[in-house]
Structure formats: C-alpha cells, structure tokens
Amino acid sequence: MKALVHEGAPGLEGLAYRDIEEAELKAGEVKVRLKTAGMNHRDLFVLTRHRPEDPPLIIGSDGAGIVEEIGEEVEGIKAGDEVIINPGLGWKENSEAPPEGFEIVGLPFHGTFAEKIVVPAENAVPKPSSLTWEEAGVLSLAALTAYRALFTRGKVKEGMKVFIPGIGSGVATFLLQFAKAAGAEVYVTSRAEEKREKALSLGAHQALDTHEDWTAALNGKKMDLVIECVGAATFNRSLEQLRKGGTLVTFGASAGDEVKLNLRTFFYGQFNLLGSTMGSAEEYKDMLSFIDANGIKPVIDTVFPISEFTEAFKKLEAADQLGKVGFSIS
Template identity: 70%
Template sequence: MKAIVHEGTAGLTGVAFRDMDEVQPSAGEVRVKLKTAGLNHRDLFVLHRHKENEPPLIIGSDGAGIVDAVGEGVTSVQLGDEVIINPGLGWQKNSDAPPSGFEIVGLPFHGTFAESIVVPAENAVKKPSYLSWEEAGVLSLAALTAYRALFTRGKVKEGMHVLIPGIGSGVATFLLQFAKAAGAAVYVTSRSEEKRRKALELGADKAIDSEGDWSEALDGQKMDLVIECVGAATFNKSLDRLKTGGTIVTFGASAGDEVTINLRTFFYGQFTMYGSTLGSGEELAEMIQFIEQHNIRPVIDHVYKFDQFEQAFTRMDKAEQLGKIAFSIE
C-alpha cells in the first residue's frame, strides 16, 4: 500500500511517499481502508521526535474510512462499517489524566497517512452520517482535544466569556464553534486580518490583533475562561485577561514551552490552571453527540492529494491555514 513515511533525517526532508506492507488485523483488531486523513501540528512534531535509528514510521493521527477486515473475537465492528479513527490508544474511560501506556496513533505506532490502518476495534468509531469523508477524516484529534479542554477541564457554561488566542488551527476553530454552541461569548486573537475576519464569520463575538494591546482592544473585558494553545508568546497576555477566580486551560506550546509568571498575581487572582491533552473514548462519544446535536462541521482549509504532502506540511508549518488540512486518499 502507499503511505507517507518518515525515516532517517529529521524534519520534512526525511518524509517520502512510498510503498509499505499492508497488515492483517490480529485478535481484537480491525483494518480500515482509509478514504481521507487529517494533518495536525502533532505530525510536524513527529518529524523531529521520530529518531533516525528507528524503523520507518507511517505518520498521521486522524482518518476515516471503511472497515475491510476484522480480527478474531471482534463483534462491535463489522465489515463495511463507515468509521473514524479514535487516535487515542488505551484511554477509554474518562479520567483526570491518561492511564499508563496511553499512546497516540502515528508515533510510536503506524498512523493514518496510508491506504489502510490496523487499530483496536474500540478505536474504530461510527462515522457521523452527516459529515462528508473529508470532514470525518479531520475530526477526531482536534475536536476531541477541543472538547476535553473546553468542557471537561474548562467547564464552559452558557453566558461565560471565553478567550481563544491564536485562532487558525483546527483545534482553535473547533473551540470557537463548541463554545458558541454552548452559549458562551467568544473572543479570539490572530496576527492575520483574514483569519480574524473568518473567525467573525464563524461566530466570534470579537477578533483582535494578537500583537496589539489586548485590554484596549477588548475594552477591558475580563474572561471567565481562556483556552491557551499558543504557548510562551501569548501566555502572560492570556493570564492578564482572566477575571478574579477565572480558569486557564493549556494544551499546546507551538510558540514556546517555557513561561515565567508572577506567582503573586496568580494567587491573588485566585486563578485555576489545568493542563489537557486529547481525551478519552468516553469524551469522544460525548463530543460526537454534541456536534450531531448542533450540526457542527469541521472547517476545511484545503484538501491535498497524498503525493502533495510537502505542500500540506509547508502550509501548516507557516501557519497559513484556518481550520483543518485534509488528505484525499482515494
């Protein structure tokens, strides 16, 4: 089968579109013939985390397709089922943190940028019927990350004021849509005028320039909740926007992972900070129910063919996208 594979040199120069052996499912597993897959920032990081001395790795964490082989003992999934891939391996029940042994598809195990993938049967989840294949293929990782950060950790409620710095990523666009559906007032930031405009079209109550004075641009408005996925470049600006007793949830650090904060400001502000990452199988089921109830669709930035992977990776690396980048596998 054809696949996007990383081996040898770190970074994009180590990626190739090549043949890999197709695998048969073992007991408790299924094989999914993939129709689409979704690119995530995680895939950029994998290009550096996957070491030169390790075996070739099929990257990718998001995908959707049709079950074409079923291992012994599998009863929950049948041949011909249309499914999305739950990228979280070994985390089915909701908990404060992932259990020991938790991994994500695409490192250290083969991922979704291939014509097929073998996963545990519990990780092949019924595709929401109203989503196109492109929408289904980019859903799981970003939407589940957004759902856990916003609902499980952030406990968003109707009437809250929510700030999402760095609108543009797939997770950020889901955060915006989810928070609006929950009845919150949502504010976003971006350096890009075009992204700010598109965020307003998606329902943001206000979109401000990341490089300006946030307090002035927001007319002094303080936030109940900030979902912070940018990192060092915005973290203290985000803290400054929290109201007394407010909550900040962090799950990303694409713009730096070391931050110095004023502890006195933090504890006098009675702030709460949570870390978050991906989510459990239970939360994935809740998220799917939520998007079906509110008819939420992923924002698709661009769809590439598999052999255009360099263009796709470069677009994400330059942060040019708004929403999700998809691969068409057929």
Template identity: 75%
Template sequence: MKALIHEGKAGFSGLSYGEIAERVPGAGEVSVRLKTAGLNHRDLFVLNRHLPSDPPLIIGSDGAGMIDAVGEGVHTVKVGDEVMINPGLGWQEKSDAPPAGFEIVGLPDHGTFAEKIVVPAENTVPKPTYLSWEEAGVLSLAGLTAYRALFTRGKVTSGMKVFIPGIGSGVATFLLQFAKAAGAEVYVSSRSKKKCDRALELGAHQAIDSNEDWSKALKGVKMDLVIESVGAATFNKSLEQLRSGGTIVIFGASAGDEVTFNLRTFFYAQQNLLGSTMGSAEEYKEMLQFMERHQLKPVIDEVFDLSEFDRAFQRLEEAEQMGKIGFIIRSEML
C-alpha cells in the same frame, strides 16, 4: 500499499510517499481502508521525535474509511462499515489525566497517512451520516482536544466569556464552534485580519489583532475562561485578560514552553491554571454526540491528495491555514 513514510533522516527530509507492507489485523483488531485523513501539528513534531535509527513509520493520527477486515473476536463492526478513527490508544474512561501507557496513533505505531491502517476495534466509531468523508477524516484529534479542554477541564457553561488566542488552528476553530454552541461569548485573536474576519463569520463576538494592546482592544472585558495553546509568546497577556477566580487551560505551547509569571498576583486573584491533552474514548463519544446535536462540522482549510504532502506540510508549518488541512487517499488496490 502506498503510504507517507518517515525513515532515515530527522525532520521533513526523512518523509517520502512510497510502498510499505500492509498488516493483517490480529485478535481484537480491524483493518480500515482509509478514504481521507487529517494533518495536525503533532505530525510536524513526530518528524523530529521519530529517530533516524527507528524502523520506518507511517505518520498521521486522523482518518476515516471503511472496515476492510476484522480480526478474531471482533463482533462490534463488520466489513463495509463506515468509520472514523479515535487516535487515542489505551484511554477509555474520562479521568483526571491519561493512564499509564496512553499513546496516540502515528507514533510509536503506524498512523493514518496510508491506504490502510490496523487499529483496535474499540478505536473505530460509526461515521456520522451528516459529515462528508473529508469532514470525518480531519475531525478526531483536534475535535477531541478542543472538547476536553473546553468542557472537561474548562467546564464551560452558557453565558461565560471565553478567550481563544491564536485563532486559525484546527483545535482553535473547534473551540470557537463548541463554545458558541454551548452558549458562551467567544473572543479570539490573530495577527491575520483574514483569520479574524473568518472567526467573526463563525460566530466570534470579537476578534482582535494579536499585536495590539489586548486590554485596550477588549475594552477592559475580563474572561471567565482562556484556552491557551500559543505558549510563552502570549501566556502572560492571556493571564492579564482573566478575571479573578477565572480559569486558564493550556493544551499546547507552539511559541515557547517556558514562562515566568507573578505568583502573588495569581494567587491573590484566586485563578486556576489547568493542563489538558487529547481525551478519552468516553469524551470522544460525548464530543460526537454534541456535534451531531448542534450539526457542527469541521472548518476545512484545504484538501490535498496524499501524494501532495509537501504542499500540505508547508501550509501547516507556515501557519497559513484557517481550520483543518485534509488528505484524500486514492487507493490503488480498488
């Protein structure tokens, strides 16, 4: 089958679109013939985490398609069912942190940038009928990350003031939509005026330039909740916008993962600092129910043919996107 394969060299130079053997599902597993998939920042990180000495790897964590075959003992789905893939492996129930052994589709096991993928049957869920294939294919990883950070960890409620630095990523656009649907007042920042304008169209209360003085731009408004993923470049600025007793949740560190901050100021203000990553199968189902109730759809930036992966990766690496980048997978086996 055709797939996007990483092997032989670290980074992007080890990536190629070619042939690899498909696998037959074992007991408790299903094979999904993929129609669409979604690109994530994780895929960039995997290119350096997957070593040249490791076996060839199909990357990719998000995808949607149709059940192509079922393994022994699978009765929850049948051939022809339209499904989305929950990329979290081994995390079923909501908990304080992922259990030992938790992994994500696309490393160390094969991922979704291929004509087919074999996953545990429990990692497939029915595709919501109101979503297109492109929307379903880009949804899972970013949507689940946003849902856990905002609801499970951040405990967002109606009327809260929520700040999302660095609007533009798939997770950030989900955070904006989810927080708005929950009744929060949402503030965002970006260096791009185009992204700020788009965020306002999506319902942001205010969108500020990341390069300006945030306190002045926000006119002294303090936040109940800040969801951080930029990292060292913005962490202290984000902390300054947090009210006493407020909460900051961190799920990423794209611009540096080491920070220094004033502990005395932090504990006098009785503030809360929480980490978050992905989410459980329980939260995944909660997220889909929330989205369907509010008829929320992913913000899609651009969709490429899987063979055009180089253009898609370049767009993601240069942070040009507003929302999710997707892939169409044209199966040559049909």
C-alpha cells in the same frame, strides 16, 4: 499498500510516499481502508521525535474510511462499515489524566497517512452521517482536544466569556464553534485579518489583532475562561485577560514551552491553571454526539492528494492555514 513513511533522515527530508507492507490483523483489531486523513501540528512534532535510526514509521493521527476486514473476537462492527478513527489508544473512561500506557496513533505506532490502517476495534467508531469524508477525516484529534479542554477541564457554561488566542489552528476553530454552541460569548485573536473575519462569521463576539493591546481592545472586560493553545508567546498576555477566580486551560506550546509567571499576581488573582491533552474514548463519543446535535462541521482550509504531502507540510509549518489541512487518499 502506499503510505507516507518517515525514515532515515530528520524532518521533511525523511518523508516518502512509497510502498510498505500491510500490518497483520490480530484478535480484537480491524483493518480500515482509508479515504481521507487530517494533519495536525503533532505531525510536525513527530518528524523531529522519530529518529533517523528508528524503524520506518507511517505518520498521521486522523482518518476515516471503510472497514475492510475484522479480526477474531471483534463484535459490533463488520466489513463495509463507515468509520472514523479515534487516535487515542488505551484511554477508555474519562479520568483526571491519561492512564499509563496511553498513546496516540502515528507515534510510536503506524498512523493514518496510508491506504490502510489496523487499529483496535474500539478505535474504529461509526462515522457521523452528517459529515462528509473530508470532514470526518480531519476531525478527531483536534476536536477531541478542544472538547476535553473546554468541557471536561474548563467547565464551560452558558453566558461565560471565553478567550481563545490564535484562532487559525484546527483546535482553535473547534473551540470557537463548541463554545458558541454551549452558549458562551467568545473572544479570539489573530494577526491575520482574514482569520479574524472568518472567526466573526463563525460567531465570535470580538476578534482582536494579535499585535494590538488586548486589554485596551476589550475595554475592561475580563474573561471567565481562557483556553491557551499557543504557548509562551501569548501565555501571560492571555492570563491578563482573566477575571479574578477565573480559569486558564493550557494544552499547546507551539510558540514556546517555558513561561515566567508572577506568583504574587497569580495567587492574589485566585486564578485556576489547568493542563489538558487529547481525551478519552468516553469523551470522544460525547464529542461526536455534541457536533451531530449542534450541526458543527470542521473548518477546512485545504485537502491535498496525499502524493502532494510536501506542499501540505509546508503549509502547516508556515501556520498560514485557517482550520484543518487534510489528505485525500483513495
């Protein structure tokens, strides 16, 4: 089969769309012929984490397709079923943190940027009929990350004020849509006017310029919940927007992973700081039900033929996308 394989060199230089042997199907697994796949910032991370001396790796975490073959002991799913891939491996029930052994499709195991993928049967979930193949293919990792951060960790409620810096990413656009559907009042930031306008069209109450004074622009309003997915570049500015006793959930560090925190300000403010990452299979199914019930669809920037992977990665690396970037495969 054809696949986007990383090997032999760091970064983009090690990527090639080439033939590779299909994985063998084991008991409890299914083989899915993929129609679409979605990119995440994690894919950029994998290009640096997967070393040149490591075995060839098919990257990619998001995808959707049609079940081609089922292994022994598989029940409740059959060849021909339309499915979406849950990229989280080994995290079944909702818990305070991922269990030991939790992994994500695309590293260390082969991922979704391929014509086919073999996954545990429980990770091939029925594709919501409300989603197109392109929408289903780009959904999983970002939407699940947003769902857990907002609902499980952030405990979002109707009427809350929610602050989301850096609205351009796929996760951030899901955060905006999910928070609005939950009845929250949502505030976002971006350095790009186009992204701010799009956020307003998606229901944001106010869209701030990254470079302006956020405290002044908010005119004294304080947030009940801040979801920080940028990192050190915005962390303390985001924290300044939080009301006393409010909660900040963080799961991203693309703009730096070390911050300097004034502890006196923090404990006098009675702030809550929570970490989050991905989510369980239980939360994944709850998330799919939530988007179906609320008619939520991914914001898609561009879908590239997988053979044009270089252009797709450059777009992701430049962070100039609004929403998700995906691949068409078949």
